[in-house]
Amino acid sequence: MTWKSALRCATVFMLAAAISGACLAQGSTAPAPAAAASLKVGILDVRSAIVATAEGKQAQAEMQSQFAPRQSELENIQKQIEDIRKRLQAGDRTLSDEEKSRLARQGEALQKRGQRLQDELREDLQAAEADVIERIGGKMREVLDRYARENAFTIIFDVSSQAGIVYASTGINVTQDIVRLYDQAYPVRAGAAPTRPQPQPGTPATKPPATQKPPQR
Numbered sequence: 001m002t003w004k005s006a007l008r009c010a011t012v013f014m015l016a017a018a019i020s021g022a023c024l025a026q027g028s029t030a031p032a033p034a035a036a037a038s039l040k041v042g043i044l045d046v047r048s049a050i051v052a053t054a055e056g057k058q059a060q061a062e063m064q065s066q067f068a069p070r071q072s073e074l075e076n077i078q079k080q081i082e083d084i085r086k087r088l089q090a091g092d093r094t095l096s097d098e099e100k101s102r103l104a105r106q107g108e109a110l111q112k113r114g115q116r117l118q119d120e121l122r123e124d125l126q127a128a129e130a131d132v133i134e135r136i137g138g139k140m141r142e143v144l145d146r147y148a149r150e151n152a153f154t155i156i157f158d159v160s161s162q163a164g165i166v167y168a169s170t171g172i173n174v175t176q177d178i179v180r181l182y183d184q185a186y187p188v189r190a191g192a193a194p195t196r197p198q199p200q201p202g203t204p205a206t207k208p209p210a211t212q213k214p215p216q217r
Helices: 003-008 019-023 033-038 045-054 054-090 097-150 175-185
Strands: 041-044 153-158
Touching: 019 153, 041 175, 045 054, 045 097, 045 175, 054 097, 054 175
Parallel strands: 041 153
Antiparallel strands: none
16 A cells, blocks of 8 residues: 555544534434534645654655665666667667577566566555554544644544545644644654654655566567
């Protein structure tokens, strides 16, 4: 699961179970006017909030550092495959059949190696991203719960995915408030050495380059 798709699965925060009793008249699904007027609804962009926290930014930098060597290795393999392709094109009339066959086999071996490394990197990225979502998201739920109770919110919806939302006033968006409170509750020390590598949330890591197959002879 990628960072983007995982955040799309974020749970809608239902912060007051008593809302059903306050909103529904007995035997009717229509909210009573007085109860409806007392509702306080907010929206939260979980994806943006996690990325905007100081801890999220630190995780992004750590992830880039963690996976940079493997990314460079994939880029080097792609360059070797491209060089073989150019050599085969340039030597179409001059290279011997034996040399063409050798280059084609070399390119195929690089293609298989690159695909294997790319699959492994993708799996590790997904696992690392899921770890960050769980780590930051769990603490953010605690911050959100406290914020909602202190500010008398009845419901706060996660709008990381805009599906089904036709209008949302910016006046009810609590994303920046949650980011500020999260950073206060879980400050990140400047220049502190990370205890272990963490992946990038949000604009997740650079996508591994797709390896290319050399032309078959």
